[in-house]
Amino acid sequence: MHFDWPYFWHQLLTPGDKFLTGLGLTVSMALCAEIIGLVLGLVIAQMRLSRPRPLRAFASLYIWAIRGTPLLVQIVFIYTGLAAAGIMRFRDFTLFDITVSGSVQAGIIALGLHEAAYMAEIFRSGIQAVDRGQFEAAKAIGMPPSMMMRYVVLPQALRVVLLPIGNQFNILLKNTTLVSVIGVSEMMLVTETINSATFRTFELYSVLGLYFLMLTSLWTLFMRWAEKRLELSSRGTATR
Amino acid sequence: MIDKRNLLVEMDAIEKWYGPTKILDKVDFKVSRGEVVVLIGPSGSGKTTLLRCINHLETVQGGRILVNGKPIGYRITNDKLVEDSERNVALQRRDVGMVFQRFNLFANMTVLRNITIAPKLLRGLTQAEAEAEARTLLARVNLADKENSYPHELSGGQQQRIAIARALAMKPALLLFDEPTSALDPEMVGEVLAVMKDLATSGMTMVVVTHEMGFARQVADRVVVMASGHIIEEGTPEEVFENPQHPKTQALLNSVLH
Numbered sequence: 001m002h003f004d005w006p007y008f009w010h011q012l013l014t015p016g017d018k019f020l021t022g023l024g025l026t027v028s029m030a031l032c033a034e035i036i037g038l039v040l041g042l043v044i045a046q047m048r049l050s051r052p053r054p055l056r057a058f059a060s061l062y063i064w065a066i067r068g069t070p071l072l073v074q075i076v077f078i079y080t081g082l083a084a085a086g087i088m089r090f091r092d093f094t095l096f097d098i099t100v101s102g103s104v105q106a107g108i109i110a111l112g113l114h115e116a117a118y119m120a121e122i123f124r125s126g127i128q129a130v131d132r133g134q135f136e137a138a139k140a141i142g143m144p145p146s147m148m149m150r151y152v153v154l155p156q157a158l159r160v161v162l163l164p165i166g167n168q169f170n171i172l173l174k175n176t177t178l179v180s181v182i183g184v185s186e187m188m189l190v191t192e193t194i195n196s197a198t199f200r201t202f203e204l205y206s207v208l209g210l211y212f213l214m215l216t217s218l219w220t221l222f223m224r225w226a227e228k229r230l231e232l233s234s235r236g237t238a239t240r
Numbered sequence: 241m242i243d244k245r246n247l248l249v250e251m252d253a254i255e256k257w258y259g260p261t262k263i264l265d266k267v268d269f270k271v272s273r274g275e276v277v278v279l280i281g282p283s284g285s286g287k288t289t290l291l292r293c294i295n296h297l298e299t300v301q302g303g304r305i306l307v308n309g310k311p312i313g314y315r316i317t318n319d320k321l322v323e324d325s326e327r328n329v330a331l332q333r334r335d336v337g338m339v340f341q342r343f344n345l346f347a348n349m350t351v352l353r354n355i356t357i358a359p360k361l362l363r364g365l366t367q368a369e370a371e372a373e374a375r376t377l378l379a380r381v382n383l384a385d386k387e388n389s390y391p392h393e394l395s396g397g398q399q400q401r402i403a404i405a406r407a408l409a410m411k412p413a414l415l416l417f418d419e420p421t422s423a424l425d426p427e428m429v430g431e432v433l434a435v436m437k438d439l440a441t442s443g444m445t446m447v448v449v450t451h452e453m454g455f456a457r458q459v460a461d462r463v464v465v466m467a468s469g470h471i472i473e474e475g476t477p478e479e480v481f482e483n484p485q486h487p488k489t490q491a492l493l494n495s496v497l498h
Contacts, residue, residue: 137344142334
């Protein structure tokens with residue numbers, strides 16, 4: 001076995017601009033997709049728990065379809081498939097001095113829609129874990145459903161959903177590598193590109209793996225801190 | 241005896257099923273303004289269900305419920321009952337306070353916030369107004385020193401008194417009590433009943449489901465006895481307790497008083 005240590009250390013400690021841009025893209029895409037996933041997931045969870053049958057049916061269908069198909073298929077479908085069918089073509093747009101390419105937009109949307117299905121189920125379980133008496137008390141005092149959710153139910157559900165949401169984001173961080181197939185120069189594609197010129201595959205992918213390990217470890221530390229904080233700020237709001 | 245103009249709750253021919261089981265069988269029930277009505281009956285008689293229909297925590301399959309002269313939970317469209325939107329029901333519930341067996345204080349809020357949140361959000365009170373009002377109520381239930389506590393830090397009796405204060409903060413026209421002392425340790429029952437007596441004396445309209453016969457005897461204007469989904473007897477406490485007519489009432493009183 002030959003392992004080029006100097007090359008490995010060089011790539012790990014002094015990565016090129018392209019790789020750093022890819023790192024930035026990985027993180028920012030994951031964050032954007034997570035925001036979409038959280039907001040949309042909450043909406044879908046509410047639909048799933050609502051009274052009107054069509055809303056419930058739509059939510060169930062959405063969760064079923066997204067969770068039942070591979071993310072890779074969804075990404076290609078949204079970027080290449082929709083364009084090929086002439087339904088939607090993602091175009092670059094520039095806001096101030098940042099240009100977001102069409103493939104990055106498609107990637108964020110695909111990851112976000114995917115994340116939303118999982119978030120919806122997490123939120124639903126969290127909401128259902130809150131004691132029924134809390135719902136009844138909020139209703140009885142005259143709170144409309146939106147107010148009941150915002151002030152009474154969701155703050156208590158947060159305790160239950162924090163950990164699974166954290167886990168899901170961890171998965172999302174790693175799943176960003178899949179958008180390399182539609183040509184987004186995140187860390188994975190940058191590594192592939194360097195590899196095709198240097199063939200230092202073992203070294204390069206070791207570096208890539210370590211960078212992901214660093215990202216997910218930072219995230220785990222953050223989640224631990226967040227959990228502790230929530231624990232302190234909401235002692236006693238344990239659901240019955 | 242019942243003054244039509246003064247009716248706060250009017251329930252006519254209420255029918256309620258859980259699957260194949262009939263819980264309420266064409267029940268008529270009325271409450272006048274200022275009246276204290278105590279509902280008693282063996283467990284499973286439908287008294288709690290009847291109470292929960294008044295603020296539409298339970299749906300009904302038939303009959304009519306008017307609170308303050310307006311139908312609650314349902315609109316009548318083409319002579320059929322159509323369930324109203326949650327938003328509309330919420331508007332009506334503002335005037336009907338409820339105290340639960342298991343207190344149900346908002347677990348994520350301090351005592352003060354439990355009491356101030358609804359008046360602030362729903363009655364448009366400022367923070368200062370709501371807090372001043374809450375402190376008056378806390379003094380009334382003898383818990384002035386607990387405003388910064390969380391519900392889990394309080395005893396059951398304290399939680400229930402806070403729950404009463406929370407309901408009162410909305411200045412309801414009517415207060416519903418669903419077995420308010422049943423989940424309490426015996427030594428805490430008295431403190432909650434004392435607050436309820438004080439309320440009754442102040443002229444609050446109350447409907448109380450309870451097993452506390454002493455309370456019923458002392459405080460009720462009218463005692464209503466239910467069994468198997470029917471009202472089997474009603475009258476003043478003297479009438480019901482001294483001279484019960486229905487054999488089931490006699491059996492019930494024998495079982496709790498002896």
